[in-house]
Amino acid sequence: MSVRARVVVVGSGFGGLNAALRLARLPVEVTVIDRDNYHGFWPLLYQVATAGLGSDDIAHPIRSIYGRFPNIAVRLGTVTGVDLDAKAVVIGEERMHYDYLVLAAGSSASDFGIEGVAEHAFPLKTIPDALRLRNHILSTFEAADSDRSDGTPGTLTTVLIGGGPTGVELAGALAELIERNLAGDFRHLDVSEARVVLVELSDHLLPGFSEHSQQAALETLRRKGVDVRLETRLTRVGERGVDLEGGERMDASTVVWTAGVRANPLAGSIPVERGRGGTLAVEADLSLPGHPEVFVIGDLASGSGPGGEPLPQVAQVAIQGGKHVARNIARRHAGKRTRPFHYHNHGSMATIGRRAAVADLPGGFVLSGTVGWMAWLTVHLWFLVGFRNRIVVFVNWAWNYLTWDRATRVILAQGGDARRFPPTG
């Protein structure tokens, strides 16, 4: 029996994955707990929602990633709490002991308490979310095509709430899907009536990006026909549309929420100070105050940047945090002092459609248009986990680019038991 220290990593997103892969090199036993058996490559989720990629293309089985490390075990399950005093995580009825704990459980969509969001808006945080949205958008076009009446106002209108990277990328991809594919698919529909509206509370898109990129994104989206509404507050989502501050009501068959997240519900079980969106306050070395053996990374942590401002909830922060806590665990285990975490911003990117992207690189470099798009393609293929996924995504992208096609515009029934054994005729 090994008496090596046991490290439990909760979550296998960007943060947990990078922590676990570094920890595997240490003389410790690592257990990774995740509610899903795959690592999702979330930056490409909007492409699954807009029929550019298949759902399996951005998922990679975690047992396949960790299989080559004899000291990493995988456990499928949802961690519901942490007993900090007993040093154990709680998975339903079971408790699992740890010597060191890495909390990397991420965030969930949050409706900020706005009326109707949870009931009527589509979040876009998981692969099932993306498939549900794809099914819904394609189904509204099918329903409009079958409709023999004069039609309902807003039948082909999609309202996206939130002008961050997900909202911007989704708006661009959706505008292209409609113009380039659905207009041809539905020749008997007046697809020019289809509208994509992007609602953003602040006076700019892409918070955290350079002003040049924000402006380029805005102009590109407007050129693609997206109705971008800046400084606009959503007050309510209903079954058939949204209400905006000032009294404007907009009919829409689809409302997508990308405006906000909050920390994984797991955070609620941990009695420490909470930051923005329910995140856990951490020390400079990313450990939990008073619990030097517990580290928190990624969207779950309210870390702070050099000026004390909160760190953005982006993949790079999670990746760097994961690597950093693995180093800190090695140091603590060796009896050395841990080191504070410093986030290095390697840049931000968002694609706005075919041959259009914005990229802010370190040193104030800014790319946009075709060059930005090539940079975006390269970086995303590079970071995509799994060689097969890289090839398949590359083939899909080459196909989409050369043919203007979106080949996965397939409505897959999600219903649990639907159509198992139909009644005999």
Add this chain to the structure above:
Amino acid sequence: MSVRARVVVVGSGFGGLNAALRLARLPVEVTVIDRDNYHGFWPLLYQVATAGLGSDDIAHPIRSIYGRFPNIAVRLGTVTGVDLDAKAVVIGEERMHYDYLVLAAGSSASDFGIEGVAEHAFPLKTIPDALRLRNHILSTFEAADSDRSDGTPGTLTTVLIGGGPTGVELAGALAELIERNLAGDFRHLDVSEARVVLVELSDHLLPGFSEHSQQAALETLRRKGVDVRLETRLTRVGERGVDLEGGERMDASTVVWTAGVRANPLAGSIPVERGRGGTLAVEADLSLPGHPEVFVIGDLASGSGPGGEPLPQVAQVAIQGGKHVARNIARRHAGKRTRPFHYHNHGSMATIGRRAAVADLPGGFVLSGTVGWMAWLTVHLWFLVGFRNRIVVFVNWAWNYLTWDRATRVILAQGGDARRFPPTG
């Protein structure tokens, strides 16, 4: 306004697709009605169920197939009945007139009235079926891995009912998935305990194949460790296993039903003689008796071969039938007599795993082993609709072959509203 004849095609599987593509060349208006917006390539469904291919790889959007033909319209919907006298198909509340009708609605899984099949067995007829089965098999391994008790008998046992091509192909692929992938994924489980059992009522596998192929399939499966039970009758499926005739009870966590189908429930609304499995009796030209303007093809028709025996319910019969009725509609429309349908058997194929397949070619040629497998690969890539699908499937196959990997072993939640906006923590 056009006064051209209107042809309605119900279903866009192999039969409906081939009928519609031929009808598109005639001076008629064609409407294709399908409950799904995609054409599924069912011969590869078992590969989706065993994590070899992604669900989107075997689906092709029908609007993309028909988009280049101005005289084909697509309508998404379920045909619930046909008013033969009024010449109209019924889609819910709506009626659609036809001058000629092609019924190609296919078949559904049928439990043959065996107790517990509908409640506890997994059918494998649709893409959601395949995803449900993939999720279930992977989840049983995950659950066994988390189980701290001594385990439940049969936890890793899969029983497949029916020794036709689907049962044989699934058995071979599943045995390889377990041996080559899951054994490595679950190092702490004794995966050698995992069993694949194939139950067949008759004394041979692959009915309709040559005796050489039947024997080769049996030997190959047994060499892969599949427990093949010939001349064995299933009497009941329960929550935790199956009962076989003679009193044997077999514990199993997964029971898959590939033993029987019956005609689409639509057939029940049509007042003509019914053949095997509720199929519709047809004239020699594939028209409905007394209704020369209505044709029935594929799994929905009880056609007869040269000796009067029923035609097999396979893709080739549907494809040839579809082309034939398009020609007969052209002849009838031109005032000529229709021609009787003669099925040309171009051979049968089944793959049993890596470099193992059987193929019966015309003229009594039989291929097996690696050569049979190469033939199988070529034919299936050739017939797969959509150039993108061909490339992506080829990449996946090359990947699977070279790495022994099965990259889509991903458990995707199917639940309708699961995880939309989780409760705040």
